[in-house]
Amino acid sequence: MKKTLIASAVAAAALSTSAFAEEYADKLDARLALMPTVYGNIQLAWAHTDMDPGNSETTGLVDNGSTIGFKHSHEISPGLTGFIKAELEFDADDKAGNGGLNAFDEAYIGVKGDFGKVWVGSDDSVYEQNIDYVVNFFEYAEYNIGGSYSTGEGDLVQYVSPSMGGFSAFGAVQINSNEVQGSAYPYQLGVSYAVDAVTVALAMDSNDGSTAYSKGAACVTAPDTVVLGVVVPGVETCSASDVNNENTYGLRIAYEMDNVMVSGEYQTRSDVQNQFGLIGVYTMGANQFALAYEWMESDAPGSKDEDSTVSLQALHNLSDNMYVYTEAYFSNKDDGTNDQDIAQLVLGATYVF
Template sequence: MKKTLIASAVAAATLSSTAFAMDPASELAAKLDSMPTVYGNIQLVWAYENIDGGTSNQQLADNGSTLGVKHEHEIAPGLTGFMKAELEFTADEKGPNGLDKLDEAYIGLKGNFGKVWVGSDDSIYESYVDKIVNYYEYADLNVGGNYDTGEGDLIQYETPKIAGGLTIGAAVQINGDAENADKSYPYQIGAKYSMDAITVAVAMDSNDGDEGPNSNTYGVMAGFGADNFSVSAEFQTREDVADLFGVFASFSAGANTFAVSYEFEDQDSGDEVNVISAQALHNMSDNMYVYVEGYWADAEPEGSSDSTETTQLALGAVYAF
């Protein structure tokens, strides 16, 4: 009888200790799974610029180093909450500012209805159409589209893929009395269709802020992307400002990627700008890559047969985790 009691007591103690050992481990695993993801990068570049008939200069500079955190969790079946905060710092100089600039910060919900998010992020128009200027690492001479609605104070919505590959997005910027003399609500709408290797996108920005002429910007982008090769073309126009046309191509071979593009901007003032950009990028590992980029820009002012040529060379390295 006593042996049975002792055996039962030992078994109970064993089960209790096992439960004690397992529960903290399970709780720890659950806590780790619920922890936010911390990520970041250091981007450094050496850049040289020469203006024909003018000055030349060179510098070692930070090229957008960031430290960020992101997280998402299931609120209910089919409904997920998410957030992201990304801060920039200057990596090439020691100073007191630390994380001194906000790049992205937003919260949102996503599910079968699509996703909606509020805060600071790349806008619908920018992500759908304005591809070339956002591809290059240095991108100091790239033209980019003429649209005023910025990346802050945005409420954005994007549908899930419908009709086989169609995505529709919209954004509105809330500018209140505290930021502008008058309230304004500039908005963007866009649609993107992807089928296999082909993507076509159109977008519009109302430009209803307090900058520039109050005319809409319209853009269209079409691209083809295979496993190691991609080409695209984009056209953007804004009345009384400028028309912009660009073509882009890239090719990957192993750890190396090569890209080239051409942009032409015809400004309503009469000025014309041509920009040729090229990049060679080598992935050293999953976390680190190096690149060299070359730029040539030719600007011809209105009423002048002379043009100003600018050339740039950029050598950079990025370590990301």
């Protein structure tokens, strides 16, 4: 009888402990679901540059875009998910005078569901994501040639539709304040089509307004004035770093099959520039090899500027979290009077978590 009572007591205690542990685990899971995901990377690089005519120089160890970020998503209701992302930058190379988190990259809030995805804040624009591929592919990219679109990455409302038979539409509008050269609302529109190994994207950027709102054009504050004995603070005005508001049009066609990817792009903006880029990428196990050619010709009245860049990359993934790479750039800059050749070698390493 006593053994039976003891056994019953032990069993009851075990069940009670198991129930407590299960309840605690459920509460812990609920709390963890409320916590954001922390991620980031440290990127360091070394570069040597030769210029002809010009001087040769070796860049010491430099930060190449280290960041730390936070992201989170949750179900608002069945079929509707809310999400946020915030990404801050820091310099990993210098300790003396280092301000820690000293710059800003992305921050936005949004919702997604069967209707597509809408997000508001600062992020790479939908035009950049769909068209301007080559310049964003390489790690160091000091002499790569980007497109001439000027709607920046700040204060954007962006939308991407769901895929409908391979077709998807996307757009963005920048919400400018009256303090930034008027109250224009630059916008981007585009469509993409993906079927099997081929992706085609066509987009435009209105280039209205000022790039100052998100690309840091110069801002000047007028001196304070005194009116009827009252001090009136000076107003800050930001000048546009843009040259006109002609539209930029871009087309990108990409083919990807197994371990080979080829992508070509063409971008044009009247009275500014025409740009072409072509890249091929080959992956072999933990290794990646890339070769790209970019060309730009100025369309500005009276300008004879013409730039070209050949870029090479050999990248090796040491693990899921760390990779090292070597990049070489061969660039030519010709303004019709002066012709300069530039060669650059870059060694770098990145740890991602």
